[in-house]
Amino acid sequence: MNPDVTADLADLDVTLTTIEKVVDPEELSDRIRELEAQASDPSLWDDPDHAQTVTSELSAKQAQLKKVRALRERLGDLPVMYQLAEEEGDADAAELADAERAELRADIAALEVTTMLSGEYDAREAVINIRAGAGGVDAADFAEMLMRMYVRWAEKHGHKVDVYDTSYAEEAGLKSATFVVHGEYTYGTLSVEQGTHRLVRLSPFDNQGRRQTSFAEVEVLPVVEQTDSIEVPDSEIKVDVYRSSGPGGQSVNTTDSAVRITHLPTGIVVTCQNEKSQHQNKASAMRVLAAKLLERKRQEEQAEMDALGAGGNASWGNQMRSYVLHPYQMVKDLRTGYEVNNPDAVLGGDLDGFLEAGIRWRMDQLQGEGD
Template sequence: MAADFSTRLDELDATLRSIEAVLKLDDMRAEVADLELQAAAPDLWNDVEAAQSITSKLSYLQGDLRRVEEFRSRLDDVGLLHEMGAEEHDEATMAEAERELESLQKGIEELEVRTLLSGEYDQREALVTIRSEAGGVDAADFAEMLMRMYLRWAERHKYPTEVYDVSYAEEAGIKSATFAVKQPYAYGTLSVEQGTHRLVRISPFDNQGRRQTSFAGVEVLPVVEQTDHVDIPENEIRVDVFRSSGPGGQSVNTTDSAVRMTHIPTGIVVSCQNEKSQIQNRAAALRVLQARLLVVRQREQKAEMDALKGDGSSWGNQMRSYVLHPYQMVKDLRTELESGNPSSVLDGDIDGFIEAGIRWRRESENADSDA
């Protein structure tokens, strides 16, 4: 038993050392010090958006640093605690050390997932768009369920969100919605959620109570930053204004403040109706359009690289099934991870699926690079 504890302790120590090396703690401390100076500037809040970005990044880095340092301290302490219990043949102390080691293992494994987010845009905030697909009113209802799932997930983690646009369906649910998760690494974390989600249930909209399969699509984009240089000439954009609408199509304000923006060369259309003024909605719509165009550019570059490698494949589009009838199960089709509690998953308990997805993506990337 003591040997087993010692082996697991050594393995956790090695994992934590690897995490410390990847996170570059000295660089992280220097960045925290620099951000603290910026956050202390008297004119910080003259630019609200920049101020929120600085304080959000500072809070995230401080949290990461604190977690690593706390894990290191607890790992040192648990070894001493177990050693002391073994010397004194104190079963209670050894049991306490065992519980602490299990808690540390879970926490360090979660932190290890964070170190796998090393893509070009992984540390960005995220723009999430959900669209109803095949399945009629059930698909629109499912799209709204998914939107709630992600907003609840963000709420559980205390991540700020902002809904930019919701297009309500006629009978129930939504045609589409776009919202931002304003947290560093939100893009890298949520990007594994991209794809088609499938719901199987007895339709609440079917008078005969038949089983219905419906689909909704999730798109995740990195928020564009000033360094991205996504310049859009004004003559390539058409802007239409309209009144914001709520469920059932009723008007929710009396002015044409909502904005629909069309990028003429690509045909990409985005809209924003959440803000109070047309100017604010126009700025938010432009941010979403820039994010879409950034991804178009990424895909074009990836297609060129795939063509050079002679490999045009990408990972599958349908990624998760939510079955509510005839049995209860949520299953990820890539990682094979399952949950028998769909209500909990749809209430935002998706960390296990996200972590498994991030590990699966890294393994897939490593396999592709070895091929």
């Protein structure tokens, strides 16, 4: 076998062994057996929320164990593939082995990134808020492009998306949007998307076709769980109801079912209009409010830690990514330096390279603070 291939396989083995030490397949198997026992208890569904938590964790743990074992099996098969190709002098078989090795390297790297998601809330689902910034109608259009980007990323990974609120701009695009991306570790994965996104292009809304720079803000929050000590007394909120509206001010609901909740102590305002009833909209808005309050609490605790010299910078730079469509084609992350020359693919949901680079960059930052 080619010495370079042998060295590469040894390197992949070292990386996978490190992952296995973190994941601990034996401990994972024990936890799966515990969850299977709970899931088989007929009384489990007496508490639907707890049942959902158990079944979701069981499914995620089974998938994780299956993935680790499959990678180990594929790595074990590769030397055999190369040996057979060499013995038979089969160039096509050797090419197939090379392709499998490249794919395996990418899959191991992707799993390695998930082992870096060890923050307190990383395993949670994600609430994403997008707001149009400076740039007028182009900014509103950009906000809608970003929402579509995240929804398509979620669809590619089999994550369900629930849209809680969309506030349409008058001419085109969105003033703001709030939606939840379901699935384990979606918060930890998408949290590196938080910050200011910048778009440079020839404006389709400018009759002279001039170049326009516009901005949109992305906020990523962890979904609040029952174990979180976030309580919102009725006395601290003001609830307003109003009629939902669609693009261009069109009414999409003939009843006053949309809900706006104002948290009086902080001034945080949350709206929800995409559910079918006022009750559902209020419940969804309260979930988003709780997520915002949880993030506020986390930032306050981080600020206290920083004041004691125990932490670093929790906001990873305001302007974090540029999407350039003219005069050249490029998307570049300003923190990690990661860039691609295919904005259409990125805006179509091909985000994994940016997410992986962002998670690795954040891990390096945290390790640097600990040194």
